[in-house]
Amino acid sequence: MASPPSYITISKLGEGTSGIVYRCRPKSGGADVAIKVIPRSQLGRSRKQEKVVQEIAILKRLRHQNIVRFVDLEWDTHNVFIVMELCELGNLKEFLARKHGRRLVERDARWFLRQIAAGLFFLWSHSLVHRDLKTENLLLTANPNSHGQPILKIADFGIADYGRNQDFSSAAMKEKIGTLAYMAPEVLKDEEYDARCDLWSVGVIFYEMLAGSTPFHTASSIDDLLKQILSPTPSQLILPPTIARTTSQTAQSLVSALLTRDPNKRLTFDEYFDHPYLDLTHIPGSESLSSGMEYISEAVELDNRFVRSKNPSGRKELKAWKQIIDLYAEGVAHLLAHVQYLGPQNPDAVQVAELVTRYINRAESLKHQVETWQNSPGTAGERRRSSGDQDRLSAPPFSVKAGPISSSLARTDFLSSPSTPSSANAQVQAALDVLNTAQSLAATNPNHALQVYDTGLAQLLRAIAMTCSPVERDKIRSEACEWFDQAERLGQAVKRQQETKGWQVVGGGIVRKGGMIDIVYNMPGEYPS
Numbered sequence: 001m002a003s004p005p006s007y008i009t010i011s012k013l014g015e016g017t018s019g020i021v022y023r024c025r026p027k028s029g030g031a032d033v034a035i036k037v038i039p040r041s042q043l044g045r046s047r048k049q050e051k052v053v054q055e056i057a058i059l060k061r062l063r064h065q066n067i068v069r070f071v072d073l074e075w076d077t078h079n080v081f082i083v084m085e086l087c088e089l090g091n092l093k094e095f096l097a098r099k100h101g102r103r104l105v106e107r108d109a110r111w112f113l114r115q116i117a118a119g120l121f122f123l124w125s126h127s128l129v130h131r132d133l134k135t136e137n138l139l140l141t142a143n144p145n146s147h148g149q150p151i152l153k154i155a156d157f158g159i160a161d162y163g164r165n166q167d168f169s170s171a172a173m174k175e176k177i178g179t180l181a182y183m184a185p186e187v188l189k190d191e192e193y194d195a196r197c198d199l200w201s202v203g204v205i206f207y208e209m210l211a212g213s214t215p216f217h218t219a220s221s222i223d224d225l226l227k228q229i230l231s232p233t234p235s236q237l238i239l240p241p242t243i244a245r246t247t248s249q250t251a252q253s254l255v256s257a258l259l260t261r262d263p264n265k266r267l268t269f270d271e272y273f274d275h276p277y278l279d280l281t282h283i284p285g286s287e288s289l290s291s292g293m294e295y296i297s298e299a300v301e302l303d304n305r306f307v308r309s310k311n312p313s314g315r316k317e318l319k320a321w322k323q324i325i326d327l328y329a330e331g332v333a334h335l336l337a338h339v340q341y342l343g344p345q346n347p348d349a350v351q352v353a354e355l356v357t358r359y360i361n362r363a364e365s366l367k368h369q370v371e372t373w374q375n376s377p378g379t380a381g382e383r384r385r386s387s388g389d390q391d392r393l394s395a396p397p398f399s400v401k402a403g404p405i406s407s408s409l410a411r412t413d414f415l416s417s418p419s420t421p422s423s424a425n426a427q428v429q430a431a432l433d434v435l436n437t438a439q440s441l442a443a444t445n446p447n448h449a450l451q452v453y454d455t456g457l458a459q460l461l462r463a464i465a466m467t468c469s470p471v472e473r474d475k476i477r478s479e480a481c482e483w484f485d486q487a488e489r490l491g492q493a494v495k496r497q498q499e500t501k502g503w504q505v506v507g508g509g510i511v512r513k514g515g516m517i518d519i520v521y522n523m524p525g526e527y528p529s
Contacts, residue, residue: 004035004074004081014091014136018042018052023086033071036082043080056082058128058157065285066119068139068155087139089150095140096209103212106247107436108149110277111340112138113206115152117278120198123154124269129194132156133201134182135208144286147343180222181214185229185261196263199272203237203258210251211243215259236260249475250277250429276429282333284341289352292334296359299327303362321370328363332356336433344440353441353452360434360455428476431459435483446494453487 003009007024010032014021019038026033038052059070059082072083089095092112096102104112116138123130130137133154140150176187184200186193208214215237219225237259238244244252254277260266273280282288306320335356342349434456441449460480464473 004037004079004083005076006072006074007033007035007081007083009035019082024083032086032088034068034084034086036084038080038082040075040078040080052080059084061126062122064119064122065151066115066153067122068153084155085141085153087141087153087155089140089142091136091155092138092140092152092205092209093135095150096135096212101212103243104209106210106251107439109206109209110251111149111284112152112209113202114278114280114283116154116202116205117273118280118283119152119154120202121273121280123198124195124273128157130154130157130198130201132178132182133198133205134179135205136179138205143341143343145342145346147346147349148284148341149343180225180229181216183229184263186263188226188230193263195269196266199258199266199269200263202272203255206251207237207239207255207259210247210255211240232261235262235265248432249472249479250425250432276426279333279429282337284337286341288334288338288341292331292338295327295331295334296355299324299331299359302327303366318370321366325363325366328359328366332359332363335359336437339437339440344444347444350441350445350448353437353445354448356434356437357448357451357455364458427459427463431456431463432479434459439486442490446490446497450487450491450494453483453490457483457487 004024006027008027010023010025012020013023013034019036021034021036024033024035043052056070056073059068063069068087069085070082071085074081074083096104103109116133120130120133137154137156139153139155141153143149143151176183178187178197178201182201182204184193184197187197204214216225216228219228236256238256239247239252254267254275257267258272267275272278302320302324306317306324335352339349339352339356342352434452438449438452438456441452457480460476460483464476464480
């Protein structure tokens with residue numbers, strides 16, 4: 001290849017929709033970059049030239065941690081060179097290929113899905129439709145924290161387009177372009193389509209991360225693949241039963257909501273970005289710890305000032321208690337995100353997880369005190385009816401309503417009134433985040449992991465009580481049983497480790513501890529030799 005004027009070519013990285021991408025090094029020194037090379041001979045066609053100019057314009061205006069960054073533009077007599085940041089870990093397709101079964105555990109799949117959503121939200125807020133979202137166009141770069149998961153960045157805007165109005169409907173979006181296995185059914189039909197085609201593609205990617213293949217991987221030919229994509233049934237796609245058994249109900253429902261064939265019945269962008277499973281407010285990052293501690297510090301200050309000195313009495317005091325609990329909840333959400341950012345092997349994650357447990361327990365204690373106070377005779381309800389205080393007389397009975405603060409300590413309804421589906425979902429997701437943290441800690445700090453399991457399981461049981469639908473209750477119970485089993489197995493392993501501590505294998509099934517000897521008929525492999 002002809003090198004751009006200011007760079008030395010190192011190696012070929014791959015091919016995008018409009019050119020070949022190479023790894024290059026600046027002649028002046030500095031970090032390596034990725035350069036897309038577009039032959040100028042291809043730019044003679046006005047449509048092709050328009051697309052290249054549009055891709056450059058899009059890249060230049062996008063600045064987001066989950067979108068590949070534009071660096072520079074160069075050219076010579078034969079080529080145009082688009083210089084971008086280098087994502088040295090390759091793409092998500094290659095990453096999956098290195099995994100057993102080409103699939104990820106749900107915790108890791110969610111890590112990447114949330115980053116895709118964050119990048120997609122940025123595109124959506126700029127009225128941009130990508131139209132070619134697939135695992136090959138999702139690049140990975142190293143996490144600044146050495147123990148953490150890779151950072152994902154959306155790339156290749158060669159066929160991206162601008163929406164013309166709020167719902168992105170556009171007469172220009174009639175082209176049947178993209179990658180077939182990831183293309184939404186409406187793109188392949190003789191009709192206009194809009195940005196919701198990107199949501200279908202995200203659904204295919206999420207399915208692929210969880211299942212190890214795309215939904216239509218059994219297709220034997222292109223015609224067969226087209227037939228499967230355009231088939232009217234089933235109206236929603238679901239994960240294979242073997243995968244569903246080890247996947248949370250929330251993740252399963254999100255897959256189906258994204259992979260709904262009719263775009264008018266598919267999840268909307270607002271519903272997608274507000275989904276508790278994604279929790280875009282608390283995306284793991286380098287700022288998660290400082291953000292969390294800001295909320296926690298404020299909560300502790302108010303806790304010491306208002307709560308520890310007296311019981312709640314009346315609307316104003318209850319409002320202060322609600323604020324404190326919400327601050328703890330928000331702080332815990334960011335701390336949980338920081339645990340994810342650090343990764344389970346990072347020793348600092350254990351310390352942060354201990355903080356999470358401490359502040360969850362404190363918030364739970366506050367909620368219990370409020371519930372006890374509100375349910376006691378002669379408290380707020382009776383005083384409101386008898387007191388001459390106009391503020392209390394005119395105010396409705398006060399309660400703290402559950403809010404959609406997924407991935408954190410859920411804000412339960414202190415009056416134990418039936419919850420809305422969204423708040424119940426947030427409760428479930430909050431519990432699952434705590435349980436996933438426990439799962440991550442099991443290998444490095446099993447004793448603390450057991451404490452976190454207890455906290456998460458208690459939250460999950462409360463979520464069951466809040467759920468209105470019997471069907472949903474049964475599903476959550478099933479998940480709770482699986483988590484109980486995990487916690488029980490870990491508890492047994494910890495117990496066995498404690499029992500075998502200090503014993504040495506002598507031989508022939510005989511073990512010694514100081515002056516004591518014993519015979520072990522089933523050598524569990526846990527006794528040091």
